[in-house]
Amino acid sequence: MATQLDQILARTALDVAERKAAADLPALERRAAAHQPRGFAASLKAISEAKSHPAVIAELKKASPSRGVIRPSFDPEPLARALEAAGAGALSVLTDEPFFQGSLRNLEIASAATSIPCLRKDFMVDPFQVLEARASNADAILLIVAALTDADLKLLSTEAYAYGLDVLCEVHDRNELDRAIQIGCQMIGVNSRDLRTFVMHPEIQVELAETIPSNVVRVAESGIKGREDIDRLTTAGYDAFLIGETLMRESDPGATLSALLAREAAVLA
Numbered sequence: 001m002a003t004q005l006d007q008i009l010a011r012t013a014l015d016v017a018e019r020k021a022a023a024d025l026p027a028l029e030r031r032a033a034a035h036q037p038r039g040f041a042a043s044l045k046a047i048s049e050a051k052s053h054p055a056v057i058a059e060l061k062k063a064s065p066s067r068g069v070i071r072p073s074f075d076p077e078p079l080a081r082a083l084e085a086a087g088a089g090a091l092s093v094l095t096d097e098p099f100f101q102g103s104l105r106n107l108e109i110a111s112a113a114t115s116i117p118c119l120r121k122d123f124m125v126d127p128f129q130v131l132e133a134r135a136s137n138a139d140a141i142l143l144i145v146a147a148l149t150d151a152d153l154k155l156l157s158t159e160a161y162a163y164g165l166d167v168l169c170e171v172h173d174r175n176e177l178d179r180a181i182q183i184g185c186q187m188i189g190v191n192s193r194d195l196r197t198f199v200m201h202p203e204i205q206v207e208l209a210e211t212i213p214s215n216v217v218r219v220a221e222s223g224i225k226g227r228e229d230i231d232r233l234t235t236a237g238y239d240a241f242l243i244g245e246t247l248m249r250e251s252d253p254g255a256t257l258s259a260l261l262a263r264e265a266a267v268l269a
């Protein structure tokens with residue numbers, strides 16, 4: 001039976017083929033050349049090593065297939081500014097349209113409005129999407145190990161590095177983690193949500209943490225609700241924390257992020 005992830009990938013392949021066929025490649029290349037990538041992995045590593053507050057990747061996500069519409073009124077520019085001002089180390093911007101109501105335009109706007117590095121959060125299956133990512137001001141892309149063969153992981157990461165973009169490889173089990181390590185990913189994200197079923201498995205993050213090499217930027221993804229989660233995952237060995245829904249559901253995501261980052265939050269919690 002086709003999993004949730006299979007259905008998303010099938011739709012993505014069709015949409016990418018359509019955009020690719022209609023694309024003005026020289027114009028995209030010019031836009032890509034106009035964006036100077038800001039080191040995504042290096043920024044997170046520096047924040048994590050400074051130890052003054054956690055390195056948070058704040059995610060701009062209007063909706064998701066598992067949660068429905070999360071933030072009905074969604075304006076990427078003020079959102080991105082507020083999250084940067086609150087201390088986000090980086091942004092993750094959903095660009096998938098059919099399932100997450102995101103867009104490349106949102107990425108372009110969020111990145112232009114801030115000076116922190118931005119991740120294109122999407123289902124990357126074709127090198128064309130890497131060009132699109134940089135042309136829309138991305139500094140990094142996501143590669144989902146469950147969605148790709150080793151050959152495609154290699155191809156897409158090589159393409160990303162050629163465009164000066166960093167790569168976050170997402171895994172959900174030990175086998176995927178082994179593949180990500182084998183391929184030499186510079187950042188590995190352990191997603192506690194299984195994208196095949198959308199079921200959460202929070203224990204997987206702690207289970208896999210110690211096997212991630214320490215030269216890799218270790219990112220915990222999904223289901224992070226409060227400072228207790230960040231502190232627990234820091235103890236487990238994570239360098240950075242990707243947080244979407246907890247911020248996007250709040251009327252003032254900046255204030256929520258500030259509170260999460262303040263040391264007092266942990267003491268009061």
Ligand SMILES: O=P(O)(O)OC[C@@H](O)[C@@H](O)c1c[nH]c2ccccc12
Binds near residue numbers: 059061121224246
């Ligand atoms: O909203 P949350 O539970 O904080 O999760 C954020 C992020 O991890 C999640 O949106 C995500 C993780 N991997 C993905 C792959 C595609 C789309 C979305 C995702």
